[in-house]
Amino acid sequence: MFQAQADSAIAAKVGKDAKEKFDEADIDFRRQRSELAILMNELSKKLMSDAGADWNYPEQMGPIRRRFMRDFRDGLYAPPSIERRHKISICTLTSNYS
Numbered sequence: 001m002f003q004a005q006a007d008s009a010i011a012a013k014v015g016k017d018a019k020e021k022f023d024e025a026d027i028d029f030r031r032q033r034s035e036l037a038i039l040m041n042e043l044s045k046k047l048m049s050d051a052g053a054d055w056n057y058p059e060q061m062g063p064i065r066r067r068f069m070r071d072f073r074d075g076l077y078a079p080p081s082i083e084r085r086h087k088i089s090i091c092t093l094t095s096n097y098s
Contacts, residue, residue: 047055 047053050056051059
């Protein structure tokens with residue numbers, strides 16, 4: 001019985017040492033993961049705010065908005081002939097379904 005108790009105590013110490021090693025490695029891994037997440041967050045903010053950056057959407061929307069407004073204005077002030085052709089084509093399409 002004494003040998004079994006000694007073996008059990010050795011096994012418990014080995015298990016405790018293994019758990020401590022694992023816990024240290026786990027803490028180190030979590031620390032590195034947190035540092036990387038902080039770095040990625042800072043890089044994302046930089047990409048969103050720097051001029052010419054890929055994620056700077058407000059800056060990229062400027063030329064798109066100007067192009068859209070120009071095309072909208074051109075369509076709004078289109079010559080009446082285009083409007084008449086459009087009405088004729090709509091009437092043709094709808095008359096086929098009557």
